Amino acid sequence: xxxxxxxxxxxxxxxxxxxxxxxxxxxxxxxxxxxxxxxxxxxxxxxxxxxxxxxxxxxxxxxxxxxxxxxxxxxxxxxxxxxxxxxxxxxxxxxxxxxxxxxxxxxxxxxxxxxxxxxxxxxxxxxxxxxxxxxxxxxxxxxxxxxxxxxxxxxxxxxxxxxxxxxxxxxxxxxxxxxxxxxxxxxxxxxxxxxxxxxxxxxxxxxxxxxxxxxxxxxxxxxxxxxxxxxxxxxxxxxxxxxxxxxxxxxxxxxxxxxxxxxxxxxxxxxxxxxxxxxxxxxxxxxxxxxxxxxxxxxxxxxxxxxxxxxxxxxxxxxxxxxxxxxxxxxxxxxxxxxxxxxxxxxxxxxxxxxxxxxxxxxxxxxxxxxxxxxxxxxxxxxxxxxxxxxxxxxxxxxxxxxxxxxxxxxxxxxxxxxxxxxxxxxxxxxxxxxxxxxxxxxxxxxxxxxxxxxxxxxxxxxxxxxxxxxxxxxxxxxx
Numbered sequence: 001x002x003x004x005x006x007x008x009x010x011x012x013x014x015x016x017x018x019x020x021x022x023x024x025x026x027x028x029x030x031x032x033x034x035x036x037x038x039x040x041x042x043x044x045x046x047x048x049x050x051x052x053x054x055x056x057x058x059x060x061x062x063x064x065x066x067x068x069x070x071x072x073x074x075x076x077x078x079x080x081x082x083x084x085x086x087x088x089x090x091x092x093x094x095x096x097x098x099x100x101x102x103x104x105x106x107x108x109x110x111x112x113x114x115x116x117x118x119x120x121x122x123x124x125x126x127x128x129x130x131x132x133x134x135x136x137x138x139x140x141x142x143x144x145x146x147x148x149x150x151x152x153x154x155x156x157x158x159x160x161x162x163x164x165x166x167x168x169x170x171x172x173x174x175x176x177x178x179x180x181x182x183x184x185x186x187x188x189x190x191x192x193x194x195x196x197x198x199x200x201x202x203x204x205x206x207x208x209x210x211x212x213x214x215x216x217x218x219x220x221x222x223x224x225x226x227x228x229x230x231x232x233x234x235x236x237x238x239x240x241x242x243x244x245x246x247x248x249x250x251x252x253x254x255x256x257x258x259x260x261x262x263x264x265x266x267x268x269x270x271x272x273x274x275x276x277x278x279x280x281x282x283x284x285x286x287x288x289x290x291x292x293x294x295x296x297x298x299x300x301x302x303x304x305x306x307x308x309x310x311x312x313x314x315x316x317x318x319x320x321x322x323x324x325x326x327x328x329x330x331x332x333x334x335x336x337x338x339x340x341x342x343x344x345x346x347x348x349x350x351x352x353x354x355x356x357x358x359x360x361x362x363x364x365x366x367x368x369x370x371x372x373x374x375x376x377x378x379x380x381x382x383x384x385x386x387x388x389x390x391x392x393x394x395x396x397x398x399x400x401x402x403x404x405x406x407x408x409x410x411x412x413x414x415x416x417x418x419x420x421x422x423x424x425x426x427x428x429x430x431x432x433x434x435x436x437x438x439x440x441x442x443x444x445x446x447x448x449x450x451x452x453x454x455x456x457x458x459x460x461x462x463x464x465x466x467x468x469x470x471x472x473x474x475x476x477x478x479x480x
Contacts, residue, residue, distance in 0.1 A: 001044035003253045004207055004472065011041065012257065019261055020187055027184055031158045034181075034261070038163035042126070049125040052090060057160045059086050060135045064142045064149035064156075076143060083139040087132045094125055096328045127167030129325060133292055135160055138174035140296055147175050155181035164257040168250045168475055170268040170288035177265070185262030195259030197440040202252030204439075204461050209245030209426055211470030212419050213238040220414065221389055224399050228407035231414055232399060233382075239389045240382045241423060244273065246476045247286070252438055271434045273381070273427075274359050276373035278342040279352035281381060289325070293318050308348065315347060316340045326388070331396060335387040342380055358435045422468060 001007050015037045023029040043050050063083045070076055138159075141147035150156045159178045165171075220227055220235025227235070251268035258265045272284035282290050294303075301314045316337070323336020346352040359374060360366040366374065383400065390396035433439045440457065442449050 001041050002472070002474065003250065003257075004203060007044065011037075012260075016260055024187075025184075027182075028154060030185065031152075031154045031181055034158040034163070035154060035161060038158070038161040038166055041163040042161065042166055045126050049128075052125055052128070053131060053161055056087060056090070056131065056135050057157050059083065060139050060160075061150070061153055061156050063139055065151070067139075067142050068149040080139060080143045084136065087136050091128055091132045094128060130169050130171055131160060131166060133171050133289075134174075137171075137292065137296070138178065141174055147178075150178060152182065162258070162263075164254040164261075164263075165265055168247070168254070169286075170251055170254065170266050171292055172265060172288065173292075177263070180263050188262065191259045191262070194441065194443075195256040197442070198252045198256030198259070198438045200256075200458065200461055201439040202249040202254075202256060204426075204465060205245040205249030205252065206475070207465050207469040207472075208422060210242045210249060210476075211473045212416075212422070212468065213242035213245065213470075214473050215470055216414060216416060216419070217242050217389070221399070224395075224402065227413055228410050229403045229405045230408055230410050231412045232403045233408065234412045234414065236382050236386050236389075236399075236403070240273075240378075240385050243385065243388070243476055244269075246473075250475050255438075267437060271358070271430055273378055274374055274431065274434055275377050276355045276359055276370060277346055277351070277377055278339065278380065279346045280355040281377060282339070282343070283356075289322065293322055297321065304347070311347060312344060315343055319343070330393050331387045331390050334393050334396065335384055338384050338387060342384070361435065364432075418468065422464070 001011060015033070018033055019030055023033060039050055039053075042053065060083055063079050066079050067076060070079065138147070138156075142149045155178065158181050159172075159174065162172075162177070217235055217239040220231060221239070224232060224235070248269040255265045255268070266288055268286060268288050270284040270287065272281050275281035275284055298314055298318045301317060302310055303314065304311055306314070319336040319340035320333055321336070323332040323334070323339075326332045326335075343352070355373075359370050386399050387393070387396045390399060429439055433441065436443065440461075442454060
C-alpha cells in the first residue's frame with residue numbers, strides 16, 4: 001500500500017477512527033489493532049511474505065525471553081547468533097542469493113572454468129532490510145543487557161511491524177520505540193496537527209519533487225549515449241533530488257503518521273544537501289541506518305579508538321557494508337567505496353566533526369566559505385549518486401567520463417523550466433527551515449508562525465501537488 005495512494009487515504013482515517021474512538025482506553029486492544037492494521041498494510045503488496053515477519057517476530061521474542069533466563073556466556077552467545085543467523089539468513093537468501101551465485105560463476109568463467117548454475121526467480125519481500133535490522137537491534141540490546149526483554153508479545157509484534165515505518169524506516173531501536181507500546185497513549189492535538197504538516201511536506205517531496213525528477217532522470221540515464229555532458233550532469237542532479245525527495249518524503253510521512261497515533265519516531269533526515277562536508281552529510285542522511293551501523297558494527301570493530309590503519313579499515317568496512325545493504329549489485333559497493341574515499345581525509349585529519357550545527361545557524365544567508373563548502377559537498381554527492389543509479393559499474397564510469405567531455409559547458413538538451421522553478425522554491429523553503437525538524441514545522445521563530453502565511457502555505461502546497469504532481473512512482477527504497 002503506497003502512502004500516496006487512494007488505498008492509504010481510506011486506510012489511514014479508518015485505523016485512526018478505530019484507534020482513538022473505539023479503543024481509546026484499552027492499550028492492549030490498541031496494540032492489537034496496530035498489529036492487524038500493519039499486517040493488512042504489508043499484505044496489500046503480497047500476503048505470502050507476512051509469514052516472514054511473523055516468524056522473525058516469534059524467533060526474536062523467544063530469544064529475548066531465553067536471554068532473560070540465561071546467564072551463561074556460551075549459551076547467551078549461542079542465542080544471539082541464532083537470532084543473527086536466522087534474520088540475516090532470510091535477508092541473505094532473498095536479497096543476495098542470485099548475486100553471490102552469479103558472482104561465483106563469473107569468477108570461475110574469468111579463469112576459464114565454466115560452471116553451470118541456475119539462478120532462482122526470487123521475489124524480494126518489501127522492506128525486509130528495514131524490519132530485519134529493527135528486530136536485530138532488540139536481540140542485540142537484550143544480549144548486551146541494555147534493554148529488558150519484553151513479556152508482552154502483542155507489544156513486541158506491534159514494534160516489529162508498526163505500519164508507518166515498516167517498509168522503509170526509519171529503522172527504530174527497540175530501546176526507543178518498544179517502550180512506547182507499554183504506555184497509555186493520550187491524543188495530543190498539537191502533535192497530531194504537526195504530524196499532518198509533516199505528512200503534507202512529505203507528500204510534496206514525493207509527488208512533486210521525486211516523481212517529476214524521476215521522469216527526467218530515467219530519460220537521461222536510460223539514453224545517456226545520446227546526451228551532452230551538461231545534460232548528463234543535469235540527469236545526475238535530477239536523480240539527486242529524486243532519491244532525496246523520495247526517501248526523505250517517505251520518512252516524513254511515516255513520522256507524521258506515527259504522531260497521529262501518539263508515537264515519536266527518530267528523525268531520519270536533517271536537510272543533508274546543506275552539509276558542508278561529507279562527514280556532516282552522513283550525519284544528516286538516513287540517520288537511522290548510519291547510527292545503526294555505527295553502534296552495532298563500527299564501534300564493536302574499534303571505531304576511531306585505534307591506530308590509523310585500523311581506522312581506515314573500519315571506515316571502509318562501514319561504508320562497503322552500508323552500500324551492500326542497499327542492494328545486490330557492484331554499483332552499491334562502488335558507491336560505498338567512493339563515499340569512504342570522500343570521508344577518509346576528514347577522519348585522518350581529525351576534521352570529521354567540525355560541522356555539527358546547521359549551516360549559517362541563526363542567519364538567513366550563508367557566508368562565502370559556507371557556500372563553497374555546501375556547493376563542493378553537494379557536487380561530490382551528485383557524482384557518487386551516479387553509481388547508485390547506474391545499472392552496472394561500467395555504465396556508471398562511462399556516464400561520469402561523458403559528463404566531463406567538451407560538451408559539459410554547452411546548453412543542456414533537456415531543461416524543464418517548470419521543474420527547475422519548483423526545485424528552486426523547494427530548496428529555498430528547506431533552507432529557511434533547516435534548523436527545524438521538517439519543512440512545515442512552525443515551532444519557534446519563522447514566517448510560518450503567522451496564521452495567514454501558514455494557511456497560505458498549506459493551500460499553496462496542496463495546489464502544487466494537484467497541479468504539478470508527477471506520474472505515480474513506487475518509493476525507491478521499497479526495493480531495499
